[in-house]
Amino acid sequence: MTTAETVAPKSFSMKRFLADQLRNIAPVFTLVALVVFFTFASSSFLTLDNMLNIVRQLSITGIIAVGLTFVILTAEIDLSVAAVANAVGITVAYFTIQPDYVNIANIPLPGWIAIILALLSALAFGLVTAFGMTFIGIPSFIMTLAMMQIANGVSALLVRGQIAYQYPDLITLLGSGTAFTIPLGINAAGKAMFIPIGWPIIVCMVFLLVGHLVLTYTRYGRYIYMVGGNREAAEYSGVNVKFIIGSVMVICAVCSGIAGMLGVAYFGSAQQNQFDTFLLDAIAAVVVGGTSLFGGRGGIGNTIIGLLVLGVVNNGLDHIQIDSFLKILIRGLILLAALIINVYAQVLKEKQADLD
Numbered sequence: 001m002t003t004a005e006t007v008a009p010k011s012f013s014m015k016r017f018l019a020d021q022l023r024n025i026a027p028v029f030t031l032v033a034l035v036v037f038f039t040f041a042s043s044s045f046l047t048l049d050n051m052l053n054i055v056r057q058l059s060i061t062g063i064i065a066v067g068l069t070f071v072i073l074t075a076e077i078d079l080s081v082a083a084v085a086n087a088v089g090i091t092v093a094y095f096t097i098q099p100d101y102v103n104i105a106n107i108p109l110p111g112w113i114a115i116i117l118a119l120l121s122a123l124a125f126g127l128v129t130a131f132g133m134t135f136i137g138i139p140s141f142i143m144t145l146a147m148m149q150i151a152n153g154v155s156a157l158l159v160r161g162q163i164a165y166q167y168p169d170l171i172t173l174l175g176s177g178t179a180f181t182i183p184l185g186i187n188a189a190g191k192a193m194f195i196p197i198g199w200p201i202i203v204c205m206v207f208l209l210v211g212h213l214v215l216t217y218t219r220y221g222r223y224i225y226m227v228g229g230n231r232e233a234a235e236y237s238g239v240n241v242k243f244i245i246g247s248v249m250v251i252c253a254v255c256s257g258i259a260g261m262l263g264v265a266y267f268g269s270a271q272q273n274q275f276d277t278f279l280l281d282a283i284a285a286v287v288v289g290g291t292s293l294f295g296g297r298g299g300i301g302n303t304i305i306g307l308l309v310l311g312v313v314n315n316g317l318d319h320i321q322i323d324s325f326l327k328i329l330i331r332g333l334i335l336l337a338a339l340i341i342n343v344y345a346q347v348l349k350e351k352q353a354d355l356d
Contacts, residue, residue, distance in 0.1 A: 023291075058204070062208060064278055064282040068081055072228075073298060075295025081278070083275070086260060086275040087154045088119075089261055090264070090270045093166065119258075122256065123250065152272075164270040174262055176268070177198065207258075212299065285307045287338050291306075294342075310331070
């Protein structure tokens with residue numbers, strides 16, 4: 001017998017491959033299938049103008065989804081993202097001078113102060129959530145459900161059923177301004193055609209890039225995966241689990257707050273319940289993309305795929321003029337399918353780990 005034994009490489013196993021890659025393969029396959037289907041179903045779907053329109057529609061949701069990706073990777077959840085976005089968006093409008101016809105008893109301040117106060121409010125929402133979870137021990141589902149109600153209450157208190165229309169110039173620019181244009185050529189009338197690229201798209205791409213770099217190339221990102229993958233092992237390894245969980249809740253709140261500020265400028269108004277649909281959209285983007293609800297697996301790349309799946313579904317169904325109520329049902333079915341794949345992939349992983 002030799003002193004060192006050569007370990008034979010494991011043969012290819014389809015079950016092992018599915019256990020490792022199912023949640024990554026399924027969303028990509030779904031995206032490709034949807035693009036092919038809508039391309040044949042509508043001649044106006046696969047155009048540069050429409051592709052940019054899809055990305056534009058996803059920009060606000062994408063910023064929220066970045067923060068939510070951090071949270072879900074730690075096997076937690078944040079149900080307050082939409083309410084926090086709404087409250088922070090209203091806050092920045094509350095501290096901005098409004099037209100005379102807006103009946104809101106607000107406090108007009110210089111634009112940069114209004115932005116700072118709005119960011120501080122987002123930070124406060126995140127810190128309260130982090131404190132409740134890490135120091136008091138409230139589960140994330142319950143804590144963020146309570147924070148959702150608190151944020152909704154703040155929104156109602158500030159605008160009292162009214163609608164605000166003015167925001168600081170920087171927020172108006174980043175939320176609805178054009179960063180640059182892409183030339184398309186000359187039309188039949190001999191005039192140059194351009195497609196505008198809005199600042200919300202640029203801001204969303206920056207958030208996605210920074211989120212990916214943090215999760216992939218930093219020690220903090222590795223700690224997030226460790227906490228989500230095996231919390232007890234992470235504690236034994238010296239990771240400050242409470243700090244990691246608290247910090248991702250703060251990051252999520254700040255992302256939601258920034259999305260809220262840009263969102264009110266993007267929509268052209270700030271009012272109650274404006275972001276209600278963004279909660280499901282953001283969670284669906286992360287989960288449909290393949291990030292595990294059990295934590296420790298996934299990332300920003302998965303979230304991008306999930307965003308594109310949702311964007312293609314919403315936009316494509318509009319192009320084939322499907323019933324708007326049926327559109328909601330289809331989105332729900334896609335989310336259900338993603339949850340089933342998510343859970344099934346986790347079961348496969350656990351069974352494969354037992355066999356290995």
